[in-house]
Amino acid sequence: MSVRSVGERIAYYRSVARPRMTQQQLADAACVALGTIRKIERGERGVSTDTLEAIADALGVDPGRLLGDREVTQSRVHAALPALSGAIAAYDLPDDAPVRTLPQLRVAVEEAAGWRLAAQYTRIARALPGLLPELLRGYHAATDGERRQWADLLVRAARSADAVAYKAGARDLSARMIELMRWAVPVAEDPVLTSSVAYVRTETFFVARAHATGLRALEEAIDAAPAPDGTPATAARGALHMRAAVIAGRAGDGSAAGTHLSEARALGDRVREDVYCGTAFGPDSVRVHEVSVAVSLGDEHAGRALDVAREWAPPHSLPAERRSGFYIEMGRAQLWAGRPDDAFEALKVARRIAPQHTREHPWVRQDAATLRRLKRADAEDLSNFAEWCAAT
Structure with a gap:
């Protein structure tokens, strides 16, 4: 592939995606403005690390490929886990940094919840290490009359942070986030x-x-x-x-x-x-x-899952995380039913809907590895998918 710039590489991988992605579809999948995609592909603007990773996830390729090398870059989600852990380590010992108003923080918490439903974990990982300590400061400084509202926001924010930890495989951190939620929720009443x-x-x-x-x-x-x-x-x-x-x-x-x-x-x-x-x-x-x-x-019940899929598909109105989960589950059912090609197609649909959710899902890695061993489907396509999700 003789491409020279990041924008040209993005355009290339968009054109060879199966099915081919339009600029609008890429913008939707990456939660990036259409105008930004157009300018990046034309070389009229640079691309930040966050945007590059979101685009790479949407395309189903490693960010290193868009940068012109084959180095595996560390996921920004995984890189943020220590900061998330540190954010709640001193939940009962808040510092004295500034705190925004309740209405301002409510907007921030709702935005994080939207990212969670859209399976945009990179954005959560960037925002929550600062948001959680700020909410804890507000909670501890609140009057009795306001503490319920602070507890409510704290629980909802921890819910979004837990999604990042759990999906990234940081089970101990996920358990700590859940305990933070259980600590605060009685106060929310x-x-x-x-x-x-x-x-x-x-x-x-x-x-x-x-x-x-x-x-x-x-x-x-x-x-x-x-x-x-x-x-x-x-x-x-x-x-x-x-x-x-x-x-x-x-x-x-x-x-x-x-x-x-x-x-x-x-x-x-x-x-x-x-x-x-x-x-x-x-x-x-x-x-x-x-x-x-x-x-x-288990295996003997896979037929019921296939029956549902023949009659129905999740509508676009469902959150991306839930829709991609449906196709991940269908991929496993089809694999058990001896339909490896259909199983791979289901996994690819899941990736198009919610790349970050699909990439981090352990079943996706397991099933992609199984499909690779079976040497079914398009070999290059399957190898690229297995490389993307780190299947072994």
């Missing part, structure tokens, strides 16, 4: 937010493979959740049932999985698809989880 923390806490049970214990914790959270009288409370309870169905599947408890999935489906039919406290819930999310439960229960 919001039952729906408490349900959200119980939902996220399940990550620790997944990591420990303590699925039966995790199911018990979720069932206790369901019992403590507010009655499903309004949309937020209905969504909160429904999301807990979705999560319980998946972990019951991991525990091999098909009966419990089916019961919780039925409860989630009934609650999902009562609300429109929406997002509460960073977690999507509604009829489409329940259908995504139906696939996840089938995959969790």
Whole structure:
């Protein structure tokens, strides 16, 4: 490839992507303005490290390729993990640096939540090491009348930070973020937010493979959740049932999985698809989880996941992280069903939807490595994909 500039390399990889990406599609996937993409490709402006990494993730290539060398660059997400750890190490010993107003910080927290739903972990990793200590300072300095609001923002910000840690494989840091959330959420006095923390806490049970214990914790959270009288409370309870169905599947408890999935489906039919406290819930999310439960229960249940995929695909209105998760799960189901080519196509769809989420997902690495050993699909295409996600 005889290209000379970063912009020309970006244009090249965009043109050879499968399917080919337009400048608008690349801009959408990288969360970069269309005008910026055009100027970079024309060589009319430089490109920052953050923007370069976002574009590389969207294209499914290592940033080093866009810079003209084959060196593997360290992910900015992984590089930010020590700073995130340091941000909460002294959660009870805040410094005396300035603190913005509650309305200003609410905007910043909501922006981080949007990045999480779009699986833009690089942006979260850049913002949260400064935002978390600022929220902790505000929380400790708040009056009794305002502390609930500070606790609410702190929990929501930690939720976004946990996404970065968990997806990047920093399980100990993720567990510490969850404990920070559990420490602050009682002060917020919001039952729906408490349900959200119980939902996220399940990550620790997944990591420990303590699925039966995790199911018990979720069932206790369901019992403590507010009655499903309004949309937020209905969504909160429904999301807990979705999560319980998946972990019951991991525990091999098909009966419990089916019961919780039925409860989630009934609650999902009562609300429109929406997002509460960073977690999507509604009829489409329940259908995504139906696939996840089938995959969790194992090979013999893969057929149910394939049946769902024949009838339905997640709409664009679902958060990118959830849509890409659907195709990652479908890739595994298709691999188990002896359809390696279809499995690879599903993984590529997941990458186009949410590159950072797909790149960090351990199942993607495992399944790409399996596909590589099977020597199926286009060899160069598969090798490039396996290199991109660090499959071994």
